Each structure stands twice: as structure tokens, then as C-alpha cells.
Amino acid sequence: MRKFKIIVVENDEDEQFFMKQGFDTSGLFEIITMVRNGDVLLEWLTDNQATLPDVILSDLNMPGKNGYDIISGIKSNPTYTHIPVIITSTSSTKTIVDKCLNLGAADYVVKPDTFIEYVPYVENLHRLIENKNLVKDSDALAS
Template sequence: MICGMALPFHYLLVDDSLQDQLLAREAFEHLCPECLLTCAGSGREALELLQAPHFQPDVVLLDLNMPGMSGFELLREMKSAAHLVHIPVVILSTSSAQQDVSEAYTLHASSYLVKSSSFAGFLEQLEKFLHYWQASRTVNHGRQGQQR
């Protein structure tokens, strides 16, 4: 079990694939049942959630290729909004194109992960991801807590 902190860690997954959302829910339930995972099926839906006064995820997992508002567009919106700029955004995409990786980092993504094609690989990716961000939270908790 990865979690165990007083406040549950809150993640927002933005992905238009219902299958990927279900896989993520299953992986989170297995790896970190105390964590909160909210799923949004589009960039526009995620932006609406992020505009809500008391909705403040610790980390956003963002797919790039979505109809309507793309992941790049959502990332651009988040990094230009004062109340959202501090939220880490991790790209979780099937694209390994160097242009996509470069653009994501240019737009200030915190990290870029290419989705594993197997569930076992995806679990391993998520486990490393959860360890990293939860360790980061303990280091930065005081600073982020002041911004909320």
C-alpha cells in the first residue's frame, strides 16, 4: 500500500477513453485505495472542474489527444491561470513523438509518461508515479497548503 497520509491524495485524470479511465480506477484501487481519483472525459470538463471553488487536485494526469479541447490546450489554460498554475500536470499519452514531448515541456508539464500497452506495465508506471508525487507532497506540503 502506497498511501497512508492523513489527507487523501487527490488526482485528476483527464482522458477521453473510458477504457483507460477504468484501467486507471482499477490500478488506483489496487495501488492506493485511500487516494481520491476524479476522472474527466474531456479537456473542457476538466477545466470546469478545476474552476470549481473547492476542487483542488494534487496532481493532474493528462492525455494529449482528445476531441474538442486537447491536452495541450488544457495545459496552456492551466498554466496561464493564477489559481491553477501551481498544480503539477503529468502527461500520460500514447504518443512518444518528440514534438509532443517538447511541446508539453514548453508548456510547463511536470513530467511526460508514454502509456504502457500492457496492464502490468501500466500498473508499474502508476506505482512509480504515485511514489514520486506522494514523496514530493511531503517535501512541498507546507508550501502548497498555503496556496489552497
């Protein structure tokens, strides 16, 4: 099973904590960094071009650059355009999901209702990435 390098963009500290626990428990991802919004993400990517992730998981609604801005920023920069951006949010509203996909998000996943559901959430995220072949084999870490 492949282990993917991921950057998580999430402004809520509690959500970050429980997401990290889910990712760590699953062992399916290597979290490169967790950042609080798109401004910090784009700065981090600029400063760390030798350590680009296989995938970016971003919350949709954040202060500063939000999920929509992240999709646009990643897709408009040739250095990053190959990195799939998956948006996550508590909303499952079709118009919001469609807007993200139309902007170029690789997918959209709804956050779990409770913090204790993050391990299955992470496992489903990993399956989604593999089933959609979002990351090239040569880009993923061997586990």
C-alpha cells in the same frame, strides 16, 4: 508514504476503467474525479475550487480541449498554476514530449502497452511526483 489527490483526464472509457483499477489497487492516490477532456476539467475546477487536486494527469489527444490546451489553461490561471500537470500518452516522440514540457507540463509519462500494466504505471507515477517534489508536503493527504 504520501497519498496524492489526483484528477485524471482521459476520453477513452476502457482506459479510464483500467487506470482507475490501477490507482485503486496501488492505494497511492485519491482520485477526485475522472473527466473526458479539458473542457470538462476546466468546468469542474471552476465549480469545485474548494477541492483542488494535488496533481492533474491528462491524456494528450482528446476531442475538445486536449492535453496541450489543459497545460496552457492551467498555467495561465493564477488559481490553478500551482497544480502540476503530467501528460500521458502512448506516444514517446521527443518533439511531442518537448512541446508538452515547453508549454509547462510538470512531466510526461508514456502509457503502458497493456491494461494489466497500470499498477506499475501508477507506482512509477507516484515515485516521479515524489522524486521531483511536484507536490508540496502541506498539499498532500496523509496516509
